[in-house]
Every structure is written in C-alpha cells, then in structure tokens.
Amino acid sequence: MEETDAVTKKANERKIKRRQFILQEGDRCKHYNFIVSGCFKMYNVDKAGKEHNVQFGAENAWITDMASFHSVDPADFKNPNAGKPSQLFIEAIEPSVIIQIEQKDLVFLFEKHPKFNRIFRVIVENNFIELQNRILQNISMTAEERYLSFLEQYPDLSSRLPNTQIASFLGITPEFLSNIRKSIVG
Numbered sequence: 001m002e003e004t005d006a007v008t009k010k011a012n013e014r015k016i017k018r019r020q021f022i023l024q025e026g027d028r029c030k031h032y033n034f035i036v037s038g039c040f041k042m043y044n045v046d047k048a049g050k051e052h053n054v055q056f057g058a059e060n061a062w063i064t065d066m067a068s069f070h071s072v073d074p075a076d077f078k079n080p081n082a083g084k085p086s087q088l089f090i091e092a093i094e095p096s097v098i099i100q101i102e103q104k105d106l107v108f109l110f111e112k113h114p115k116f117n118r119i120f121r122v123i124v125e126n127n128f129i130e131l132q133n134r135i136l137q138n139i140s141m142t143a144e145e146r147y148l149s150f151l152e153q154y155p156d157l158s159s160r161l162p163n164t165q166i167a168s169f170l171g172i173t174p175e176f177l178s179n180i181r182k183s184i185v186g
Contacts, residue, residue: 003113010105016096023090028083029068031100032120035061038096039160042088043168053169054088056157062123063090069103077104093161143172144180 016022016038023029025045033040035057042055042063057063068086076082101109109116130153137146147170151158158166167177 003115006109006113007101007116010109011099011101014098014100016092016098018092018095020092021089022092022098022100023065023068023086023088025087025089026085027068028072028080029065029086030103032062032064032069032106033057033090034099034101035059035063036097036099038098039093039157040090040096041093041165042090044088051168052171053165056093056154056161056165056169058154058157058160062127065090066124066127072103074104074107077107093165138171143170143176144183146170147177147180148184 011034013036014022022031022033022040023042037059039056039058040063041053042057042065043051043053045051055063065086065088068084068088072083106116106120110120137149141149147166150166150170163174163177167174170177172180
C-alpha cells in the first residue's frame with residue numbers, strides 16, 4: 001500500500017493522440033513510460049530519411065530510450081541540458097494513455113522503496129534479453145524466420161500495425177513482407 005501511494009504521487013497519466021511524439025531525436029529522455037492503452041513505435045531515421053523501427057510497445061509494456069534516460073547523473077537532474085540527446089523517436093501509432101515517471105522521481109522510488117529498484121532492474125534485464133535475441137535473429141535468421149518470430153513476440157500487434165511498420169522492424173521492404181505472408185499462407 002505504501003509503494004502504491006508513492007507511485008501515485010510521482011507518476012503522471014497522459015493521453016496521447018495518434019502520431020504524437022513522447023520523444024523526438026535530439027531531446028533528452030526524461031521519462032519512463034508505461035503504456036496503459038494504445039501502441040507506440042520507437043525508431044531512428046537514417047540520413048536518407050528512412051525509418052528503422054527498433055521496438056514496439058502496447059498495453060502493459062514500458063517504452064523509453066534507455067541510452068538517453070540513463071545518461072544523466074542524478075546530481076544533474078535539474079539541468080535541462082544534462083545527459084545524452086536521444087537518437088530515437090517514440091511515436092504513438094494509435095490514440096494512447098501512458099503513465100510517465102520522471103528520472104528524479106524514479107530515483108526517489110528506488111531509494112525509498114527498494115522493491116522498485118528490483119522491479120526496474122528486471123524490466124531492464126528483460127529489455128536487454130529481447131535486444132540480444134533481436135540481434136541474433138538479424139544475423140542468423142532468414143526474413144521469413146524473423147517474421148514468424150515477430151508474430152510470436154507480438155501476436156496482437158500484427159493486425160494493428162501497417163505492413164510498412166512491420167517491414168521496417170524486420171529490415172525488409174513491404175513488398176518482400178507481402179511475399180513472405182503469401183508463402184506462409186500457401
């Protein structure tokens with residue numbers, strides 16, 4: 001009960017419109033974001049203007065730019081220019097509701113309620129494992145195998161996401177994704 005009260009005091013709920021950003025490249029990531037409803041994509045745009053999706057997040061998932069978020073020393077929380085600028089965008093694919101926790105408030109929760117430190121460590125470890133698996137898939141699997149893995153990892157998202165977004169995540173063209181889908185269906 002004490003932990004629930006502490007989180008309630010430190011977290012803020014936000015309604016996000018479709019195509020609204022909660023982080024843009026060059027911004028410093030100041031929040032951990034829990035997705036209550038809706039769907040987000042985290043991506044980078046290369047020099048040619050092509051999007052490369054890094055992660056999707058939907059209900060009951062966390063999404064943040066870990067590199068930017070964790071680059072700020074707690075002593076510098078009040079400095080708006082502290083930390084590493086993000087190389088990523090986080091954009092709503094659907095109208096969404098999120099709960100945000102600022103860095104300083106998360107550190108407060110870690111210090112005053114050690115349970116949060118353990119919970120967030122597990123979240124970060126799970127994200128790291130997911131990233132390792134994604135790297136292994138990209139270097140050792142065919143595009144079809146990566147698509148099947150995507151369907152297994154994100155079973156509810158395949159019907160919510162446009163082919164262009166899924167193809168970007170898999171590192172293939174939308175046309176090639178259509179061919180893969182046709183070959184799977186038979």
